[in-house]
Amino acid sequence: MKGKRVLTGRYFMMGNVSCAEGAIAAGCEFAAGYPITPATEVANQLAERLPQVGGTFLQMEDEISSIAAVIGASWTGKKSMTVTSGPGISLMLENIGFAIGVETPCVIVNVQRGAPTTGMPTVGVQGDMVQARRGSHGDYEIIALCPSSAQEMFDHTVIAFNYAEKYRTPVFILSDAFVGHMREEVVIPEAEKIKTVYRKIPDEGTDPQTIKGFLDEDVAPMPIFGRGFKAHVTSSCHDEYGKRNLIDISALDNFVRKLSNKILKHKDEITLVERDYEGAEIVLVSYGAVARAAAMAASIAREEGISVGTLRLITVWPFPGEEIEKMARKAKHVIVMENNLGQIYPYIKAEAAHFAEVSYLPPRMVGEIQSPEDILRKIREVLN
Amino acid sequence: MVQSILRAIDELGMDLDDFVFVSGIGCAAWIPSPFFNADVLHTTHGRPIAFALGVKMGLPHKKVMVASGDGDLVAIGGNHLIQNARRNIEMVVICINNGIYGMTGGQAAPTTPMGVKTTTTPYGTFENAFEDISGLVAAAGASFVARWTTIHPRQMTNSIKRAIEKKGFSFIEVFSQCPVQFGRKSGLSNAIQMMEDYRERSISVKEAAKLSKDELRNRIVVGELVDIEKPEMVEEIEKMKKKASGGTE
Numbered sequence: 001m002k003g004k005r006v007l008t009g010r011y012f013m014m015g016n017v018s019c020a021e022g023a024i025a026a027g028c029e030f031a032a033g034y035p036i037t038p039a040t041e042v043a044n045q046l047a048e049r050l051p052q053v054g055g056t057f058l059q060m061e062d063e064i065s066s067i068a069a070v071i072g073a074s075w076t077g078k079k080s081m082t083v084t085s086g087p088g089i090s091l092m093l094e095n096i097g098f099a100i101g102v103e104t105p106c107v108i109v110n111v112q113r114g115a116p117t118t119g120m121p122t123v124g125v126q127g128d129m130v131q132a133r134r135g136s137h138g139d140y141e142i143i144a145l146c147p148s149s150a151q152e153m154f155d156h157t158v159i160a161f162n163y164a165e166k167y168r169t170p171v172f173i174l175s176d177a178f179v180g181h182m183r184e185e186v187v188i189p190e191a192e193k194i195k196t197v198y199r200k201i202p203d204e205g206t207d208p209q210t211i212k213g214f215l216d217e218d219v220a221p222m223p224i225f226g227r228g229f230k231a232h233v234t235s236s237c238h239d240e241y242g243k244r245n246l247i248d249i250s251a252l253d254n255f256v257r258k259l260s261n262k263i264l265k266h267k268d269e270i271t272l273v274e275r276d277y278e279g280a281e282i283v284l285v286s287y288g289a290v291a292r293a294a295a296m297a298a299s300i301a302r303e304e305g306i307s308v309g310t311l312r313l314i315t316v317w318p319f320p321g322e323e324i325e326k327m328a329r330k331a332k333h334v335i336v337m338e339n340n341l342g343q344i345y346p347y348i349k350a351e352a353a354h355f356a357e358v359s360y361l362p363p364r365m366v367g368e369i370q371s372p373e374d375i376l377r378k379i380r381e382v383l384n
Numbered sequence: 385m386v387q388s389i390l391r392a393i394d395e396l397g398m399d400l401d402d403f404v405f406v407s408g409i410g411c412a413a414w415i416p417s418p419f420f421n422a423d424v425l426h427t428t429h430g431r432p433i434a435f436a437l438g439v440k441m442g443l444p445h446k447k448v449m450v451a452s453g454d455g456d457l458v459a460i461g462g463n464h465l466i467q468n469a470r471r472n473i474e475m476v477v478i479c480i481n482n483g484i485y486g487m488t489g490g491q492a493a494p495t496t497p498m499g500v501k502t503t504t505t506p507y508g509t510f511e512n513a514f515e516d517i518s519g520l521v522a523a524a525g526a527s528f529v530a531r532w533t534t535i536h537p538r539q540m541t542n543s544i545k546r547a548i549e550k551k552g553f554s555f556i557e558v559f560s561q562c563p564v565q566f567g568r569k570s571g572l573s574n575a576i577q578m579m580e581d582y583r584e585r586s587i588s589v590k591e592a593a594k595l596s597k598d599e600l601r602n603r604i605v606v607g608e609l610v611d612i613e614k615p616e617m618v619e620e621i622e623k624m625k626k627k628a629s630g631g632t633e
Contacts, residue, residue: 003629030441051628056441056621061467065434068427068464072406072438075425080438098428208421225404225423226443232418234426244418244426 005053006191013186015150015179019109020045021188022157023081027196028107029055030073030080032066034088037121038177039111042083063088067095067108074104075233077201077224079161081107086115086128089135096170097136100259101235103214103222105164105199107157112176114367123367124176126288129343132172133317139256141263143270144172144317146287150184156314162197163270167263168219174316176339178289178369202229212240215258217265263318271320275327277309282379283331283356285324285348287313290337290369297375308379316344321351328352333382337361337370357382385480385558386415388537389451392544403447404439408432408461411487411562412453412480430460433468436475444618447476447548454481454495458517462494469524469553473617476547476554481517482562490565500570518557522610527552529610533559533582536606543608551616559604 006025013021020042023031031046033039047057060066063084070080084092089110099106114120115127132144143163147156153175160171200221202211208230213223220240223229232242237255245251263270274291276298277283284294291312301308311327313320324347328334334356336345342360349358361378363370393400401423405416409429417426427435432450440448450457457465457479465477484502485491492502492509495517499508514520518531528550530543540558547554561567561578572578582604589607592600 030438032438048628051625052630054625054629056625058437058441060434061463064431065437065464065467068431068434069438069441072425072435072440073442074438076404076439076442078442094428095431225425225439226446228401229423230401230421231423232426233424234417235428236426 003052006194007188008190009188011186011188012183013150014041015147015153015175015182016041016111017045018150018186019083019153019157019173019175019180020049022154023107023161024049024053024055025154025188025191025194026158026161027079027198028081028161029078030070031055031082032058032060032069033083034060034063034066036085036088038113038124038180039083039085039088039109041180042109042111046083063091064095067092067099070106071095071099071104074106075225075231077226079105079165081109083109083111085111085113085121086131087118089128089131093136097138097140098235099170100136100140100142102233103168103220103259104170105168105222106170107160107164107173108170109157109173109175111180112174120367122177124178124180124289124339125367126174126176126290126339126343129174129316129338129340132174139260141260142172142317143167143169143263143315144174145272145314146174146316147179148288148291148312149179150182150186153179154186154188158194158196159272162195165197165199166219167266167270168199168222169263172317174288176289201227214238214242215240215255217258217261219262267318267320270315270318271323272314273320273323274310274312274314277311277327277331279307280309280331281307282333282335282382283309283311283327284335284337284375285311285313285327286337287316287344288339290339293369293372293375294337297372297379300372301376301379306379306383313344319347321347324348324351325355328355331356334358335361335375335378335382337375339363339369340366385412385451385478385560386419388540388544389415389449389478391541392548395541396545396548398447398548403449404443406432406436406439406448406450408452408456410453410456410485411482412451413456415451415480416449430456431464432456433461433464433475433477437468437473440473440475440618449476449478451478451480454479454483454517455485455493458514459494465521466524469521469526469555471617472525472527472553472614474551474553476544476556478544478556478558479517480558480560482560482566484562484566484569486562486565490569502569518555518609521555525553525614526555526610527612527614527616528554528608530555530608531557531559531604532606533586533604534561535579535582535586539606546608546611551619552614
């Protein structure tokens with residue numbers, strides 16, 4: 001297997017290992033991280049496999065330097081990533097904002113664990129959902145994907161790299177200890193069947209003075225280092241050329257809006273959902289590991305003759321509000337389920353409540369996915 | 385400092401395109417950014433060395449130079465400084481040490497001497513100061529360490545040249561006057577007075593070796609403090625990759 005970037009084949013594989021293989025298949029060449037449960041298997045696999053294909057994994061002194069090194073490497077043109085859990089993301093947030101501000105492609109895998117604070121490391125929760133969206137200071141947009149199987153840890157990591165490169169932005173994989181530690185069948189396709197995207201860069205020899213390398217809603221070419229582009233990269237408010245401007249608030253407005261619009265303008269292409277609610281009276285909305293329970297409950301309910309459908313969010317950020325509205329217009333009842341006390345629920349409710357009754361089914365215990373029985377009980381409850 | 389860096393690059397017959405410059409936050413971080421017409425990464429406070437590590441990983445054949453201040457590199461970013469000195473990754477780190485937070489209006493830094501009144505220590509600092517940053521970096525494992533002051537521009541240029549050519553982590557500490565903030569707070573009211581003070585307090589490594597610790601109190605030991613050969617991380621990574629991919633070392 002040494003030297004093979006894509007390990008084509010069928011495996012019984014752990015989600016975290018599958019994630020690392022997805023990254024390498026997507027063309028990742030540099031990863032940096034700091035040990036943390038329940039994300040360590042991703043780092044371990046990257047440390048073993050990246051050098052085999054000419055890449056490097058570095059164990060850093062903390063998560064702050066991990067994301068910093070990832071951003072530095074990305075500016076040299078290397079596809080780069082880091083992997084951690086909630087406490088690590090908390091430390092990374094300032095530099096995640098930096099990556100957004102200077103439009104740096106990179107992938108950040110968060111294998112979420114029991115929180116807040118040091119919490120309970122081996123238990124999966126979906127507690128960092130809004131942190132990914134709003135954790136760093138200021139207005140910004142982010143892309144986040146929520147895998148719900150070991151297979152999707154591979155598939156979504158490939159998509160995350162493609163989105164990162166295409167939109168020049170950090171992309172989150174919001175997994176959790178359940179999905180990360182789950183072992184199940186993973187099929188790795190042949191290399192040529194895996195679609196990979198690389199960032200646009202200016203043509204060689206372009207006059208550096210003419211390069212508009214920033215703030216284009218259709219994504220500016222990235223003036224990566226080492227090619228004579230004389231890139232001036234600053235996270236302070238800057239213009240399309242990267243030139244700093246700290247005195248004119250119209251420059252700040254341009255800076256904030258262009259960065260956000262770059263993601264929002266392409267929301268349709270970024271949004272991935274799984275719809276299975278045609279004609280359903282009740283729709284269960286969920287994501288990640290919880291979606292597995294939702295699918296099971298819906299299937300039992302249908303067997304009992306109750307009209308239940310599902311909507312699974314794969315892209316959670318940018319928030320697919322249009323998809324929620326489309327669903328809610330046809331449904332009578334919407335039941336939202338997450339493995340937390342209701343983080344995405346307010347966003348869903350805001351879009352759906354005009355058209356349907358919206359309620360939340362929390363897990364019986366935070367860290368314990370809703371059982372199909374509990375979901376069925378809730379379904380019967382909303383019907384009465 | 386700008387002059388010393390540019391002269392060193394010029395005298396080595398190198399071009400700005402041979403470099404990627406990385407800086408943090410603070411007055412000294414403005415040395416390369418935006419003034420150098422080169423690839424420049426102006427990063428978050430305290431983290432330039434960590435960003436620079438990533439840049440070096442991606443461009444092992446380019447020179448990576450960090451220029452920043454004592455607050456950035458030694459206070460908030462202290463761990464990245466010692467960890468990368470330990471790694472002995474090839475890069476040049478220039479630390480402009482003015483003993484104060486200048487940009488934010490003269491707050492006490494870990495390098496501010498005991499007793500000095502600053503904006504955040506109106507009754508005088510009550511903490512022991514970092515008196516020997518260079519010694520810290522040397523102890524952490526850097527290949528090359530030099531210390532100069534702003535009255536030693538020529539010596540500094542020579543040390544920067546050696547640092548650029550060194551296969552390893554090179555650290556240059558520069559005592560630099562901040563008459564606006566440090567000067568006003570410490571009673572040394574102008575730049576000339578502060579530079580005169582540096583001249584009086586400076587003592588060469590060679591001369592310092594003859595004096596006791598007590599005699600060296602309040603002196604600035606200048607010169608090249610460390611210049612050794614040891615395994616460098618980029619080269620070690622290349623060896624590791626060969627091993628991992630089935631090739632021979």
